[in-house]
Amino acid sequence: MINFRDKNLIPIWEKVQRGNELTFEDGIALFNSHDVISIGKMAHWLQREKNGDAVYFVVNQKIEPTNICVLSCKFCDFAVKKNSPDAYEMTIESILEKLNPELLEVHITGGLHPDWEWDYYVGMVKEIKNHFPRIDVKAFTAVEIDFFSKKFKKSIEEVLLELKEAGLRTLPGGGAEVFSERVRRLLFNQKIGAKRWLEIHKKAHQLGLRSNATLLYGHIETIEERVNHLLLLRDLQKETNGFLSFIPLAFQPGETGIKPRNQFTSAIDDLKTIAISRLILNNFDHIKAYWVMLTEELAAVALNFGADDMDGTVGGERIAHDAGAVSPMQLAKNKLIKIINDANKIPVERDIFYKPVKLHSKNVIGRVSYLNTLPFFKYLDNREYKIFPAPPRQLGFLFKDGNIDAGIVSLVDYFDKENDFTFLPYGIVGNKNVKSVILYSKFPIEDLNKKNIAVTDETSTSFRLLQVLLEMKYGFDVVYIREKISAREKILPNFDAFLTIGDDALKFIKNKPEDFVYSYDLAQLWFDWKKLPFVFAVWAVKKDLPQNKIEVLNKLLDDSLNKFFSTKNNIEEFYTAKLNLNKKEIEDYLNNITYRLGEEEIKSINLFREYYSKLKSKELMVEKF
Amino acid sequence: MLTKDILKKALNGERISNEECLQLLNYNDILELGETANEIRSIKNPENYVTFVVDTNPNYTNVCEIDCTFCAFYRHRNEPDAYTYSVDEMIQKFKDAARRGVTTVLLQGGVNPELPFEYYLELVERTRKEVPEIHPHFFSTSEIIGMSEVSGLSVRDVLIRLKEAGLNTIPGGGAEILSDRVKRKISKKKGTSADWLNVMREAHLLGYKTTATMMFGHIETDEDIIFHLDSIRKLQDETGGFTAFIPWSFKPENTPLEKHIKSFASPYRYLQMIAISRIYLDNFPHIQASWFSEGKKIGQVALHFGADDFGGTLEEENVHAAANFVNKSSTEEVIDLIHGAGFDAAQRDTLYNIIKVFRKGVEVKETV
Ligand code: SF4
Numbered sequence: 001m002i003n004f005r006d007k008n009l010i011p012i013w014e015k016v017q018r019g020n021e022l023t024f025e026d027g028i029a030l031f032n033s034h035d036v037i038s039i040g041k042m043a044h045w046l047q048r049e050k051n052g053d054a055v056y057f058v059v060n061q062k063i064e065p066t067n068i069c070v071l072s073c074k075f076c077d078f079a080v081k082k083n084s085p086d087a088y089e090m091t092i093e094s095i096l097e098k099l100n101p102e103l104l105e106v107h108i109t110g111g112l113h114p115d116w117e118w119d120y121y122v123g124m125v126k127e128i129k130n131h132f133p134r135i136d137v138k139a140f141t142a143v144e145i146d147f148f149s150k151k152f153k154k155s156i157e158e159v160l161l162e163l164k165e166a167g168l169r170t171l172p173g174g175g176a177e178v179f180s181e182r183v184r185r186l187l188f189n190q191k192i193g194a195k196r197w198l199e200i201h202k203k204a205h206q207l208g209l210r211s212n213a214t215l216l217y218g219h220i221e222t223i224e225e226r227v228n229h230l231l232l233l234r235d236l237q238k239e240t241n242g243f244l245s246f247i248p249l250a251f252q253p254g255e256t257g258i259k260p261r262n263q264f265t266s267a268i269d270d271l272k273t274i275a276i277s278r279l280i281l282n283n284f285d286h287i288k289a290y291w292v293m294l295t296e297e298l299a300a301v302a303l304n305f306g307a308d309d310m311d312g313t314v315g316g317e318r319i320a321h322d323a324g325a326v327s328p329m330q331l332a333k334n335k336l337i338k339i340i341n342d343a344n345k346i347p348v349e350r351d352i353f354y355k356p357v358k359l360h361s362k363n364v365i366g367r368v369s370y371l372n373t374l375p376f377f378k379y380l381d382n383r384e385y386k387i388f389p390a391p392p393r394q395l396g397f398l399f400k401d402g403n404i405d406a407g408i409v410s411l412v413d414y415f416d417k418e419n420d421f422t423f424l425p426y427g428i429v430g431n432k433n434v435k436s437v438i439l440y441s442k443f444p445i446e447d448l449n450k451k452n453i454a455v456t457d458e459t460s461t462s463f464r465l466l467q468v469l470l471e472m473k474y475g476f477d478v479v480y481i482r483e484k485i486s487a488r489e490k491i492l493p494n495f496d497a498f499l500t501i502g503d504d505a506l507k508f509i510k511n512k513p514e515d516f517v518y519s520y521d522l523a524q525l526w527f528d529w530k531k532l533p534f535v536f537a538v539w540a541v542k543k544d545l546p547q548n549k550i551e552v553l554n555k556l557l558d559d560s561l562n563k564f565f566s567t568k569n570n571i572e573e574f575y576t577a578k579l580n581l582n583k584k585e586i587e588d589y590l591n592n593i594t595y596r597l598g599e600e601e602i603k604s605i606n607l608f609r610e611y612y613s614k615l616k617s618k619e620l621m622v623e624k625f
Numbered sequence: 626m627l628t629k630d631i632l633k634k635a636l637n638g639e640r641i642s643n644e645e646c647l648q649l650l651n652y653n654d655i656l657e658l659g660e661t662a663n664e665i666r667s668i669k670n671p672e673n674y675v676t677f678v679v680d681t682n683p684n685y686t687n688v689c690e691i692d693c694t695f696c697a698f699y700r701h702r703n704e705p706d707a708y709t710y711s712v713d714e715m716i717q718k719f720k721d722a723a724r725r726g727v728t729t730v731l732l733q734g735g736v737n738p739e740l741p742f743e744y745y746l747e748l749v750e751r752t753r754k755e756v757p758e759i760h761p762h763f764f765s766t767s768e769i770i771g772m773s774e775v776s777g778l779s780v781r782d783v784l785i786r787l788k789e790a791g792l793n794t795i796p797g798g799g800a801e802i803l804s805d806r807v808k809r810k811i812s813k814k815k816g817t818s819a820d821w822l823n824v825m826r827e828a829h830l831l832g833y834k835t836t837a838t839m840m841f842g843h844i845e846t847d848e849d850i851i852f853h854l855d856s857i858r859k860l861q862d863e864t865g866g867f868t869a870f871i872p873w874s875f876k877p878e879n880t881p882l883e884k885h886i887k888s889f890a891s892p893y894r895y896l897q898m899i900a901i902s903r904i905y906l907d908n909f910p911h912i913q914a915s916w917f918s919e920g921k922k923i924g925q926v927a928l929h930f931g932a933d934d935f936g937g938t939l940e941e942e943n944v945h946a947a948a949n950f951v952n953k954s955s956t957e958e959v960i961d962l963i964h965g966a967g968f969d970a971a972q973r974d975t976l977y978n979i980i981k982v983f984r985k986g987v988e989v990k991e992t993v
């Protein structure tokens with residue numbers, strides 16, 4: 001509930017809850033509003049819908065190979081000319097020296113050097129990958145890509161492909177500044193404009209690279225220009241879905257002469273810009289609070305105003321005042337963890353693609369990030385726990401590493417940790433059928449022997465169930481390949497069948513994949529075979545939690561289920577828009593699932609456990625991302 | 626009671642209890658707290674402006690024998706950088722300040738046993754006479770108790786004499802946290818909580834107006850915080866003499882206390898504290914954001930979490946400067962910060978009378 005001081009925001013809030021896009025006018029109304037708390041509450045709501053209480057960071061390092069630049073943008077107090085005494089150039093060797101095996105990401109951008117050869121850039125990426133295979137390379141803004149293309153007479157596509165070949169994974173979001181011809185002419189007239197920037201990122205996305213986007217605000221831009229910038233990014237994201245995160249960057253006056261040295265953006269402008277970006281960019285998964293620029297204190301506050309990412313240990317050198325055994329990076333990492341915990345969020349160490357590596361928090365509840373867990377969480381109002389949402393398989397990894405105290409986890413992941421965990425009498429159960437674990441196939445299931453099947457990279461238990469069915473019921477020998485499967489993209493023409501689960505599977509209901517004319521509900525197949533319901537997930541709790549805590553949780557879950565199923569109109573339009581289903585269809589889907597475990601369910605769990613342990617752990621999976 | 630019902634109750638103007646306050650201190654949704662506090666703030670102070678005072682915060686001596694473990698400012702009398710200014714020197718400083726537009730001098734110092742009571746009286750008297758543009762906002766409770774010891778007069782008589790000399794407001798420093806358990810650990814030679822409250826009570830009864838402060842983020846517990854808030858709320862019921870409440874978080878650098886504390890209070894805790902004090906202290910007219918201790922950005926945010934006052938412009942500030950947390954600011958910059966937070970800026974005097982309003986969007990340079 002939001003108690004709006006600015007009533008103009010009420011229709012905007014309704015749109016946000018329905019999952020509708022905000023308009024240009026909405027953006028302006030938000031920027032003009034003085035109701036900072038309400039804007040923050042809306043953004044925080046959307047942030048939690050998308051990422052629960054997770055706040056991401058990455059152990060990363062920034063490399064600026066040179067400060068020599070052929071351009072001289074007005075707001076840049078980094079670049080110098082070749083003959084300047086401050087000019088520097090790094091060799092590949094000196095770049096490698098700055099890296100270490102703890103890193104998961106390196107961020108490379110620099111000046112546009114007049115003399116360097118193309119081989120140098122490609123070599124840099126290649127050598128980093130050779131020496132540090134764990135480090136993912138995020139390198140070269142659109143400005144640099146454009147420069148390479150012109151200087152080395154290659155198309156954008158060639159430039160990007162050669163870099164990708166060398167090991168590049170993502171492009172940083174810099175160089176976007178603010179998409180406005182007016183501002184470009186005044187401040188950086190030699191630099192590429194909006195059109196070219198968007199074109200380069202679009203090309204990158206099409207070639208399978210991901211990228212970030214930024215907005216430089218707080219100089220001479222108008223709020224109209226800011227909103228317009230956000231809308232252009234949202235449009236491109238709709239087309240390509242290639243952006244990982246958005247980073248609003250507060251302008252730092254420094255010696256640029258654009259603003260007095262000490263005239264920083266106001267904290268309120270910073271928070272509003274983050275919150276409004278969250279609200280307008282509803283198709284972006286992540287919004288970053290870049291702590292090095294915002295100050296640690298304000299970045300911490302921003303984690304309740306829509307930001308769910310703190311960037312990383314970059315800039316760690318600057319806070320390393322305490323000499324001693326701990327590396328500056330470790331210090332920076334500890335600091336980030338503390339800031340995020342102080343803000344009552346979960347510090348999630350991630351890789352370049354936001355895959356969680358480790359959670360640094362106590363009292364975390366894991367949530368499979370699908371609609372079907374809504375009945376557990378919609379009314380679960382407990383502030384002792386923080387909620388971490390993720391697809392089953394990703395949650396499983398964290399669960400197995402002991403990052404999670406309790407939560408709804410995939411059945412086989414629970415099996416793997418039965419020594420440490422027990423389960424409460426709740427789960428996600430397909431009774432005869434479930435509608436969201438579907439095998440789509442070009443052939444009838446009887447003909448799938450020796451065929452190639454794509455398996456969504458999100459599944460844990462459903463994949464094992466598929467294996468049990470195909471191998472033990474039918475006695476088939478099948479090749480499985482993990483793939484990202486989403487209803488948005490072209491469906492895998494090279495496969496004979498594919499397994500989709502969760503919300504993605506729901507999206508296919510009204511959008512049947514061409515060519516895959518057969519579809520099988522795995523819960524149905526199991527029921528036909530065993531005459532038992534199938535338990536996909538259970539509510540696991542750590543055995544060493546105090547008994548009273550476990551009881552409290554048990555009661556909370558019981559209450560939330562009761563409340564959910566006795567309340568009308570539970571389904572926000574947010575979900576209908578997202579899943580392309582109407583309210584009735586969603587209600588039917590949830591009513592069809594069993595959430596409480598009875599005797600039949602326990603029987604089924606025990607039976608499946610036997611099959612699971614019989615599954616030869618043969619290396620059938622080809623991991624492909 | 627559910628937290629949201631507590632908040633509703635506060636919004637309806639009902640007083641919340643200590644147990645309810647404890648619940649709020651453990652409630653970490655700062656946006657919910659902020660929303661309620663901001664609403665209450667706008668009921669109590671409906672104008673869309675944030676007040677500030679053009680002041681300076683000099684010190685007349687850094688000699689002190691009390692040895693508070695959180696204090697980076699004091700020196701013992703024989704240390705090389707110990708200083709004590711004469712009354713003449715101080716008057717000269719005030720004159721300079723008045724020339725720069727300063728209207729209030731918040732003057733505090735160490736508790737220096739070598740200074741006679743007459744020194745303090747003369748300081749007040751001559752300020753009133755020779756620098757009438759300046760409002761003297763002098764002496765924390767510790768110094769007043771010190772004067773009582775030096776002169777052999779009761780606290781009440783000290784306050785009467787100071788009042789006759791021209792003093793009518795005193796700052797609320799020295800409260801730290803009103804918990805004798807904590808005080809024994811961090812300032813064992815300083816007075817007890819009862820001493821602080823007693824000086825304040827006597828002052829209010831004699832017609833003084835004062836502020837109240839609270840320093841948190843060290844070794845206090847939630848219960849200590851509640852005891853502190855409860856004590857000042859009760860005293861305010863009795864006397865009505867407090868103008869504003871100023872919570873600020875302890876800054877560990879360069880202090881002996883630092884060793885015992887793991888880290889700064891987070892900005893979250895600060896915003897939570899601002900909001901909770903606005904919600905709990907229903908009989909306090911103003912809550913002050915302490916931008917000089919929390920940083921300018923968090924100070925701005927606090928203005929949306931229940932604070933309606935931005936404190937002083939602090940033309941000179943020694944106590945915090947010594948703790949490596951220098952944040953000097955001019956009047957222009959303070960007005961800018963308030964505007965940046967979305968409010969008009971209103972210059973006030975020590976008694977919270979408005980002197981002049983600086984509207985947003987009007988070039989500050991011309992108006993200062
Ligand atoms: S292109 Fe980049 S490095 Fe070069 S002057 Fe412009 S902002 Fe600076």
Ligand code: SF4
Nearest residue numbers: 689691692693696735
């Ligand atoms: S806080 Fe005041 S009383 Fe305590 S040591 Fe410092 S100057 Fe002396």
